[in-house]
Amino acid sequence: MSTIKDVADRANVSIATVSRVLNNNRYVSPDLRERVQQAIRDLKYEQNVMARNLRRNQSVTLGVIIPDATNPFFAEVTRGVEDVCFERGFIVILCNTSEDTHRAASYLSTLYQHRVAGIVLVTPGDLREELRYHIDKGDPLVLVDRPLPDVPADMVTSDNYGGGYQAIHHLVELGHRRIGLITGGHHLQTTKERYAGVQAALKAAAIPLEPGLVYEQGDYMARSGYEGLAALMQVPHPPTAVFAFNDLMALGALSYAYDHHIHIPDDLSIIGFDDIQASEFFVPALTTIAQPRYELGRIAAELLIDRILGNDHALTNERLPTYLVKRKTTAALVPVNGAHA
Numbered sequence: 001m002s003t004i005k006d007v008a009d010r011a012n013v014s015i016a017t018v019s020r021v022l023n024n025n026r027y028v029s030p031d032l033r034e035r036v037q038q039a040i041r042d043l044k045y046e047q048n049v050m051a052r053n054l055r056r057n058q059s060v061t062l063g064v065i066i067p068d069a070t071n072p073f074f075a076e077v078t079r080g081v082e083d084v085c086f087e088r089g090f091i092v093i094l095c096n097t098s099e100d101t102h103r104a105a106s107y108l109s110t111l112y113q114h115r116v117a118g119i120v121l122v123t124p125g126d127l128r129e130e131l132r133y134h135i136d137k138g139d140p141l142v143l144v145d146r147p148l149p150d151v152p153a154d155m156v157t158s159d160n161y162g163g164g165y166q167a168i169h170h171l172v173e174l175g176h177r178r179i180g181l182i183t184g185g186h187h188l189q190t191t192k193e194r195y196a197g198v199q200a201a202l203k204a205a206a207i208p209l210e211p212g213l214v215y216e217q218g219d220y221m222a223r224s225g226y227e228g229l230a231a232l233m234q235v236p237h238p239p240t241a242v243f244a245f246n247d248l249m250a251l252g253a254l255s256y257a258y259d260h261h262i263h264i265p266d267d268l269s270i271i272g273f274d275d276i277q278a279s280e281f282f283v284p285a286l287t288t289i290a291q292p293r294y295e296l297g298r299i300a301a302e303l304l305i306d307r308i309l310g311n312d313h314a315l316t317n318e319r320l321p322t323y324l325v326k327r328k329t330t331a332a333l334v335p336v337n338g339a340h341a
């Protein structure tokens, strides 16, 4: 049974390109589209396997485990997973862990006991022991968005380091040197990678990282962004710009700024991370670092179904690009009385 990896290899393109052709994505050149379609014909690649699996009494259900069902970022990743499942003849069971690793471990065990064909996991923390147990048993699994070191599973993540670097570089280019941070939980690899990108960008600009300008109690939810900006604005020399490690915390910070008559971006610049669909409709529209949310979900589902259908391909670690989306919440620093604030 040919799989998407076989099609990608035959057409000499990435899995992401095959996924875009299958999804009729318009951003595929006619030449690439024809090469992929020819490979599909040559390999008799079959997208929808529900009827075949049901005839063989094989599961057509995938588990999707996410940390926060109220965060639009995870909804957009899940939509990519679910679209692929619909195209390929699978159905989804969605589980929310509320960022709790014990709950995630429980869902992993329960879903496999109920014979799901495989699981797409955004981990809420360190589940390496539990994941190695299931992988050793041969339970199909893919990690998306949040990687874990030393786990022999396919992973699909974004370039968090590059995104953190770009966020700071953008603010430095606008003349800011007193830059505040509202980070996510440092137990998460995504936070660590963004933070490393921040440190590298500050070092490149010869800007020292001031502990008083780093709020580390952020939890990727809006309220911690509100509380984070409140804390940052209490320091003797407040920042002129703030990088929130996700859009919901940036939204919380915008709310604090509104409540306290801090004009964005004239008095303070704010940049987020994710580019959830709503961020362009925040008031003012949020400048942010975009992650390919939908693609993360699509590629994770394609890799997982590949493995479920017996294609024991080499472990894959897809890292997708992040990029700056400039909107209305960041602006050049206006010197105060001739000096930089």
Ligand code: RIB
Pocket (backbone or CB within 6 Å): 071, 073, 145, 146, 190, 220, 245, 246, 247, 248, 273, 274
């Ligand atoms: O918004 C939720 C955050 O946690 C995102 O930045 C995503 O990368 C997830 O890890």
